[in-house]
Amino acid sequence: MGAAAIETENLTKLYPHGFLNLKKRISLEGLNMQVETGEIFGFIGPNGAGKSTTIKLLMRLIFPTAGSARILGKPISDIEMHRDVGYLPEQPYFYDYLTATELLDYFARIHDMTAAGRKERVQQMLKKVGLETAGKIQLRKYSKGMLQRVGMAQAILHDPQLVILDEPMSGLDPVGRREVRDMILDLKREGKTVMFSTHILSDAEMLCDRVGVIVGGKLRGVGAPAQLVDMKAQGMEILFELTGQSTVPLLAKATRTGDRYRLQVPEPDLYGAIEQLRAAGATILSVSQVRATLEEFFMDLVEADRAQAAAVEVSGK
Amino acid sequence: MKRVGVVALNTFREAVRDRVLYNLLFFALVMMAASIIAGQISIGIEQTVIATLGLSAISLLGLLIAIFIGVGLVSKEMDKRTLYALLAKPVRRWEFLLGKFGGLILTLAVNTAAMGVGLFLALVYVKPTLERGDATVFVAVYFIWLKLALVVALALLFSCFTTPLLAILFTAGIYIVGLYAQELRNMPMQVMSPGMTALTKWLSYLLPNFENFNIMALAAHSRPVPGAFILQNTLYAAVYCTIVLTGAVLVFSRRNLK
Numbered sequence: 001m002g003a004a005a006i007e008t009e010n011l012t013k014l015y016p017h018g019f020l021n022l023k024k025r026i027s028l029e030g031l032n033m034q035v036e037t038g039e040i041f042g043f044i045g046p047n048g049a050g051k052s053t054t055i056k057l058l059m060r061l062i063f064p065t066a067g068s069a070r071i072l073g074k075p076i077s078d079i080e081m082h083r084d085v086g087y088l089p090e091q092p093y094f095y096d097y098l099t100a101t102e103l104l105d106y107f108a109r110i111h112d113m114t115a116a117g118r119k120e121r122v123q124q125m126l127k128k129v130g131l132e133t134a135g136k137i138q139l140r141k142y143s144k145g146m147l148q149r150v151g152m153a154q155a156i157l158h159d160p161q162l163v164i165l166d167e168p169m170s171g172l173d174p175v176g177r178r179e180v181r182d183m184i185l186d187l188k189r190e191g192k193t194v195m196f197s198t199h200i201l202s203d204a205e206m207l208c209d210r211v212g213v214i215v216g217g218k219l220r221g222v223g224a225p226a227q228l229v230d231m232k233a234q235g236m237e238i239l240f241e242l243t244g245q246s247t248v249p250l251l252a253k254a255t256r257t258g259d260r261y262r263l264q265v266p267e268p269d270l271y272g273a274i275e276q277l278r279a280a281g282a283t284i285l286s287v288s289q290v291r292a293t294l295e296e297f298f299m300d301l302v303e304a305d306r307a308q309a310a311a312v313e314v315s316g317k
Numbered sequence: 318m319k320r321v322g323v324v325a326l327n328t329f330r331e332a333v334r335d336r337v338l339y340n341l342l343f344f345a346l347v348m349m350a351a352s353i354i355a356g357q358i359s360i361g362i363e364q365t366v367i368a369t370l371g372l373s374a375i376s377l378l379g380l381l382i383a384i385f386i387g388v389g390l391v392s393k394e395m396d397k398r399t400l401y402a403l404l405a406k407p408v409r410r411w412e413f414l415l416g417k418f419g420g421l422i423l424t425l426a427v428n429t430a431a432m433g434v435g436l437f438l439a440l441v442y443v444k445p446t447l448e449r450g451d452a453t454v455f456v457a458v459y460f461i462w463l464k465l466a467l468v469v470a471l472a473l474l475f476s477c478f479t480t481p482l483l484a485i486l487f488t489a490g491i492y493i494v495g496l497y498a499q500e501l502r503n504m505p506m507q508v509m510s511p512g513m514t515a516l517t518k519w520l521s522y523l524l525p526n527f528e529n530f531n532i533m534a535l536a537a538h539s540r541p542v543p544g545a546f547i548l549q550n551t552l553y554a555a556v557y558c559t560i561v562l563t564g565a566v567l568v569f570s571r572r573n574l575k
Contacts, residue, residue, distance in 0.1 A: 059405040062573040079407050087405035093398050095327070097334040109323045110406045154402055 003073065005162045005193040006035035006058065010067035013053050027053045029217045030067070035195050037161075040188050042204035042225075043197040044294075045214035046302055051197035052090055054214070055166045059087050072162060083111070086160035090167045090197075092151035096140035100131055100150050103139065104157055111158040125153040130179070145176045152183060163187055165196035169203055181207060201295045213298060216305040225294050235290040236270045238263045240282040248280040264290055320408050321416045328390070328420020329427075337386065337424060340378045344432045347374050348439045355443060363443040368454060368537040371436035375429055376461050380492070382425060383465045387472030388484040390417040395574060404574075411566040418473055418562060422466045429465070433458035450539030456547060457536040463554040464530040468492055470561040471525070477568040491524065498526040525557055 011031040014024040028050040035041040045051050056062045058069055060076055074081040094103050101122055108118040126135045129149040134142070139150065148171065155163055168184070169177045177200075184207055187194050198204055204211050205225045212222045221228050241259050242251075250273055254263040261282075265273045274284060332338070348371060355366040391414070394400040403413065433455055440451060471491055475484035494501075502521035509517065529550055535542055 056574070059401075061401055061404060063571065079409055082405060082407040085405070087402065089398060089401040089405075091398075092402065094402065095331065095399055097331055098327075106323065106327055107402070107406060110320055110403070110408055112319070151402070158406075 004034040005037045008033045008069040012066040014065045026217045037193050039209040040207050041195045042208035042211040044204050044211055049214045050217040084161040086155035086163040088151045088155040088165040094139050099136050099138055101135040107154050125157050129153045144171050162193045168196050205294045215301045220301045228297050235264050236267055237288050237290050239285040242282040246280045320412045324416020325419035328417050329423045332424040341431050348435050352439045352442050365537040367439050372457050372533045375432045379465045383468040384488050387469040388476045388481050392476045392481045410570045421469050425465045429458050429462045450541050453536045456542045457532050460530040467525050470558045474561050474565040477565050495525040495527040498524045499528050
């Protein structure tokens with residue numbers, strides 16, 4: 001991996017609210033993050049966590065209260081940076097009086113493409129997103145999924161080095177989600193950097209080299225999905241069979257499916273548990289390490305954040 | 318600057334597809350009806366009636382487009398979030414704003430020019446022998462277009478920092494007050510306190526003088542318009558639009574989108 005495609009330093013966004021805008025709501029707090037060149041980076045967090053705020057700050061759709069950011073080595077205030085960046089907004093909406101071909105042609109003109117280059121590229125993109133037969137239909141007649149495809153097409157139209165996608169799978173059916181996933185993987189194969197935000201954790205786990213978890217406007221962890229979940233306390237799972245009645249206290253903690261039981265125990269207690277079960281006449285079928293999922297890691301962070309917010313509220317009273 | 322043109326042409330296309338130019342049909346009907354009725358009820362003053370009615374209709378229809386579509390130029394893009402994908406491309410905010418302005422004044426140019434031709438044809442219908450002064454009607458239409466450009470600039474400025482409804486009210490308010498800028502300037506100052514006198518004087522120069530663009534009486538009587546006056550009004554509109562658009566750019570460049 002080379003230089004960072006995205007670097008943020010203490011990036012902060014506060015929104016004024018209340019009477020005379022005197023109060024400030026924190027949307028993003030001191031974000032320090034790097035997205036490396038050539039990687040797929042997932043930005044995950046619950047709704048309102050600050051994912052879209054971060055992306056809008058990077059795209060200069062909103063302005064930071066404090067901090068700075070660089071994209072492909074250029075400060076985000078440099079308009080030239082946008083030549084190498086593709087962006088798909090969340091729930092994209094485009095000029096509905098245009099057809100998909102006209103919209104892509106319009107954006108291609110904005111990117112200073114030549115007339116011949118535009119025509120070819122627009123057709124290529126429509127084909128890539130599966131809209132080659134719908135290119136002449138006005139966007140007001142498009143479904144949500146089709147608009148998302150147009151959104152993907154306009155994001156990669158100018159062959160950018162970095163593609164930033166805000167909730168690209170949101171609102172799509174399983175087929176659409178699969179197609180977007182494939183497109184993201186294609187971009188990586190072409191050597192592009194992809195950053196996308198999502199709250200669908202399985203997508204992030206499946207696609208990302210690294211993820212950043214953001215909760216309550218703060219970045220709570222960055223790393224490979226496997227690395228992040230390894231940070232959580234691990235346990236062991238024993239699968240065993242037991243026929244007839246038994247009074248082993250451990251059984252109360254096990255999950256039963258027919259004659260089979262699953263029991264999770266902390267690693268140091270593993271051998272003691274096995275001995276107890278064997279003494280009770282159980283047949284041990286397998287012992288495996290329990291790997292926490294990204295979802296569990298994520299939910300722990302969300303719950304910790306909620307507990308902290310509740311504590312602040314109580315102490316505030 | 319090339320991107321300003323791209324945005325402007327797209328804005329023009331939007332207006333055409335949203336059937337903004339359909340108002341031309343309404344204008345054509347008004348002109349046909351006026352020509353027929355004027356020929357029957359007004360002996361000797363057909364030209365005056367038709368020129369006055371036609372220019373008023375061009376001005377009114379243009380004002381409705383300039384205010385309502387002018388206010389929506391930016392606010393609609395922000396509400397519908399069509400702006401997001403565009404501003405994430407190498408487009409400066411001032412380029413976007415100027416493009417939107419350019420697109421609407423292009424629409425208004427096509428609209429007023431077509432209506433101007435319609436009005437001229439109606440005049441030809443009631444007055445078969447033309448004289449040189451009859452061309453004043455085209456100058457009057459050009460002045461209406463200049464006035465509309467100024468209204469669009471104001472609508473754009475207000476829509477950059479307030480709600481669409483308030484922007485419509487502010488623009489319409491400034492337009493109405495601007496019609497009386499000359500009267501404000503000539504107000505008898507002895508009836509007011511010195512503070513009010515100074516304020517009124519400043520206001521009268523600060524407000525756009527829309528009455529300057531009204532040469533309906535000259536057009537109705539086929540009186541020629543001096544070239545210097547045309548130049549003066551053109552420069553006035555250009556400078557005023559530049560100042561207002563600079564303000565709009567300053568506000569919009571710092572604006573956080575939703």
